[in-house]
Amino acid sequence: MTDGPTPAMRQYYSVKARYPDGIVFFRMGDFYETFGEDAGVVARELDITLTARGRDKNGDRMPLAGVPHHAADGYIARLVNKGYKVVICDQVEDPKTAKGVVKREVTRVITPGTLIDSTMLGSAGAHYLMAIAPDRKGTFGLAFLDVSTGEFFVSSGSASRGYAEIISEVVRYRPTEAIVPESFSEPLPERLETLGVTVSRYRDDAFNVDAAHKHLCEQFGTTTLDGYGCAQMPGAIAAAGAALRYAQETQQSPLPHITGLSTRIPSGNMVLDAITLRNLEITTGIRGEGDGSTLLAALDVTETSMGSRTMRSFLISPLIRKEAIEERLDAVEWFFNNTLERQALRESLSNFADIERIAGRIAYGNAGPRDLATLRESLESIPDVKALFSGDPPALIREALDAMNDHSGIIDLIGRAIVDDPPALAKSGGMIREGFNAKLDELRHLATTGKDWIVEFQQQERERTGIKSLKVGYNRVFGYYIEVTKPNLHLVPPEYERRQTTANGERYTIPDLREKEAMIATAEDRLSALEAEIYAELIRTLAAEVPGLQATARAVGLLDVYSALAEVAARYGYTRPVIEESGRIVIRDGRHPVVERNLPVPFVPNDTELDSTDNQIMIITGANMAGKSTYMRAVALCCIMAQMGSFVPARHATIGIVDRVFTRVGAFDDLASGQSTFMVEMLELANILNNVTPQSLIILDEIGRGTSTLDGCAIARAVVEFLHGRAVAGPRTLFATHFHDLIDLEGTHKRVKNFHFAVRDTGDDVVFLRKIIPGATDRSYGIHVARLAGVPKKVTDRAMEILKEAAAREIPAGPRAPRYTQMLLIDPGEGVAEENPAIKELKCLNPNEMTPIDALNTLCRLQRLVNGDGEEKR
Known part of the structure; x- marks a missing residue:
């Protein structure tokens, strides 16, 4: 046992002292080793074997866990994605020429926020x-x-x-x-x-x-x-x-x-706070189950990684300056109207690599040969992309095309330097094309002919000695050797010099073989070193071109987004919004861009008319599951899409610019901070009321439901009155509620209007029609929804009895004026008026037996019947 740690371990302890909060990957030969507590973490998190070797400073067995250096990136990525910091300590000199312990230095510290390697970045999205x-x-x-x-x-x-x-x-x-x-x-x-x-x-x-x-x-x-x-x-x-x-x-x-x-600066864009981003499912699902149900997923049909990142940037920071919005809409409309150019561009863009990240790796110095090859292929497509545009496209498209630089010098350099099918990593060698460097070609020829000489030498020795199984082999310890099996040892010539005894025979060498071995080894070492040097110089040369590559990448991303938004609009029937600096939001046949994609039946569109001075607040009542939340979210998403520069899912949309979207939707406990559902609701409400402006859009769904009915109704009413205020204009507000007392506000506050979602009530069943219409309702059909959810029939039947008893107690002795104006759509039954004569006659008609003039006369007569004019007078 030694008196202290080995020189290598002293190096390790020195590094660990500098980075106590990191997991040190310590290069030892072909492995990255971890020691002590680091080894325990690595073994646990990566599910690899934990062993022990030697002694630590305290004399205890030193835990040890290692990974092969050639596969280290995958293991490191897993650790970093779990939140760990990994310190890479590499050998910085050749072990063959090192005197004493190999010199090691920290070459990189990898943290969750500083990933740059393509193998570690999990997605094309930004990594901040x-x-x-x-x-x-x-x-x-x-x-x-x-x-x-x-x-x-x-x-x-x-x-x-x-x-x-x-x-x-x-x-x-x-x-x-x-x-x-x-x-x-x-x-x-x-x-x-x-x-x-x-x-x-x-x-x-x-x-x-x-x-x-x-x-x-x-x-x-x-x-x-x-x-x-x-x-x-x-x-x-x-x-x-x-x-x-x-x-x-x-x-x-x-x-x-x-x-x-x-x-x-937030004032330069529409403000979407964390609550709104969550409630509207802009970039992540409200329950965190992936991104498939988000607005981003619905719009992002981009073809490149640069475009995908740009799309997300547009979506989370919509514009508020009318001129800037119109410029984006002009670009999208151009692609929408020019289908052939759009399709051709998208086909071309599908071949583009992530130029932006490759440029970053070039600047950092760790771009691989395959990165350069894909970069060249991408840059070669730029002239084809520019050739797609003729005439006078809108300003933003022209700016993007102008920003796509001429990279012919880069294309030529990479084309001359890198082979057609290069390895992913430079350390693998073989990436420099023949003819690029004369000295490299000479060494490569020497190394190749040397190996050919070995093959010829083996055949010659077999023939000369008569040993048909004679083989020439190689290992790092003995270099090249002649191997002869035991049954043939009597045939070994006297000039063979024995080097090693094996279980199956003997290994020999001769002067000619030793001389050629030295020549080949020297050539291969010099070849590897020179190729690495040439590649490093190539990367340094390309680093000067990084700013131009970044500009091109941004331009490609913009063209990708404009064409992708046009593609979505064409596929799903979106229309260009009219942008105004007013308080109006007018939407005809508006749809929810995400929900409509996932319905097995056609989405029922709805109209919206909001403004700051007349229809400021919509009180929306109606049945549970009728579609109130989907409707309100659809309005908000149309505004966001319009101001990011996208067409919107509607037949027509006029959007008065919104400076901020506020939402209060659903109920979520904030257990991490010990806050109840109702407290979270009130905190979110306070944020809205303290920061709202007349240009804002507010979505309120079920304010006050987290407390008693009396308290909740009082809070909800006070909120409506606060938002209405005494001014001549206020924030546009969609307010869904089951507090039916609030519908009285329409009579006392001029900018409050009642709306509800229609249902068809047969008496035994309820059909949700998903259509918003003027007026109010005082029924929520909660028991019916409970039945649909599978609540036991015994419970729902009892609930219905309790509801009837409560309703009977509330019926006043005298006549009562109705408080609501719901259009109840009830199926006909006994006591209903006789069927309209026009309907009866229509059922009896046989169009196949009618002449054109008969059909016209019949149509006129039916119209008079419907209008109540009676039979046509003769």
């Missing part, structure tokens, strides 16, 4: 690292950085209302990791972790505003940040500087593809 820095009292600067693409932007958020603004940004952009200062004492990190964000504490000095300002200017090659819109946002600057520094330190790279940032 978030940084949070205190700004002024109660305000925080926010920065979002996608290391894989170089996308970088800042924002801000308040700590008020439980960090609602910050949480909304988190839900909007879905960062995988957030960094905060080490001294950060706010409870915000705990809130972020409940949302699935890995929170890492980073040294305080990285968040220093002056240092961050200087570091950002150095990165962007500027002397000021005025051009990026954040010069007066110290918190945002501090967050951006910390995010950049953290990414550079973890990547062990200056990340030259990060060349600037943008400032996203």
Whole structure:
């Protein structure tokens, strides 16, 4: 037993001391080994064998778990996706030439927010690292950085209302990791972790505003940040500087593809907070069961990864400036009207690789040969894409086409340098094309002819010695050798020099073989080193082209989105909305873009007329399951789609610009913070009432249902009165309720209107017609819904008895004026008026026996019957 750790383990302990919160992958030969507690975590999380070897500092057996280095990326990705930080400690010198212990250094720190390798990125979506820095009292600067693409932007958020603004940004952009200062004492990190964000504490000095300002200017090659819109946002600057520094330190790279940032101020876009994004299922399902039921899934038929990311960006940040919205709609309409060009473009785009992420890997230095080959193929398609557009397309399409640079130099360079079918990894070798480098060709020929010489030598020795089973083999310890089996040892020539005894025979060598071995080995080593050097120089050359590649990638993404939105509109019958700077929302035959795709029967469309000065608040009553929630969500989604630049699922839509969409839908306990369903409801309601503007759209579904009927009804009524106010205009509001007393508000508040969803009630059954009509109702048909849900008949029958008893007690002694105007659609029965004569005659007609003039005369007579004019006078 040694007196202390081995030199290699001393290296390990040194690295672990620098990264105590990371899992250290320590390269030892062909494996990455983990030790101690790290090994226990790796064995548990990756389900691999935990062993022990040697002794740790305390003299105990050292736990050990390792993975093959060639398969490490998959294991690392699994750990990082579980929220762990992985520290890669590689051998940085050749073990063959090293004197003493092989030198090792940390080459990269991989965290959830700094993934860049294509094998570790799970999807084409953006992959953000978030940084949070205190700004002024109660305000925080926010920065979002996608290391894989170089996308970088800042924002801000308040700590008020439980960090609602910050949480909304988190839900909007879905960062995988957030960094905060080490001294950060706010409870915000705990809130972020409940949302699935890995929170890492980073040294305080990285968040220093002056240092961050200087570091950002150095990165962007500027002397000021005025051009990026954040010069007066110290918190945002501090967050951006910390995010950049953290990414550079973890990547062990200056990340030259990060060349600037943008400032996203909420006032510049429609505000969709976390609650609204969840309730309307914009990007994720309301219950988290995948993304298939979301608006994003319904619209995203893009052909490229760049387009998919752009589509999501459009959707979570709709525009509020009329001119900008109209420009996007012009681009979508052009593709909608030019079907052949749209289809041709989408076919071309389907062959595009993720140029943006390949550019990021080139800048970082870890782009593989296959990345370069697919990049070349994508860039070669650009002239074909540009050739599809003739005439004078709209401004945004022209801008995108102009931004697609001429990359003929890159295409030529990659074409001359990289073979047609290259390996995925540069370390595999064989990626440089013959003819690109004369010295490489010479070494490659030498290595190839050397191996041919070995084959010929083996045949010659078989013939010379008469040993037909003689073989020439190779291993790393002895190099090339001649192997002879035991039965043939008597035939071995005297000049053979024995090198090794095996179970089956002996291994020999001769001077000629040793000389050729040295030549071949030298050639192969020199070949491998030179090819790696040539490839590294190629990557350095391409790195200068990264800004142009990023511009092209953004342009491709925009064309992809415009054409995809046009494709969706053509497939599903969407129409271009009319955008106004008014308080009107007029929708004819509006549909829910997600629900209609999943129904086995045609979706029943509905009309909507809202405005700030007349029809401001719609009180919507009606049966459970009648479609109230779907209708209200459809209205909100039409507004969002219109302002993102999309056509909408309606026959006609006039959208007065909405600055913010608020929703209060459903009931969810916030168990993580110990809040009840009703408290969550009231917090969400408070957020709406405290931040609403006359340009907002509000969706309220069942306010006050989480408490007693009396309290709930009082709250709901007070909310309607508050939103109505005394001003001449107010926020457009859809208010669904089962508190039927609220329908009286139509008579006392001029901008409140009653609507309900019609049903057909046969007395024994109820059919939901899904159609909204003017007027109100005081029935909810809850017991009928309970029957549909499978509640035992004994329970529903008893519930009906109780309902009848309660209704009997409430009937007043004298006549009572009706409080509602529901159009009950009841099936005819006994006591119903006689069938209309026009219907009776229509049933008896035989069109096959009628002449055209007879048919015309009959039609005129039936019209008079229907209008009550009686028989035609002769």
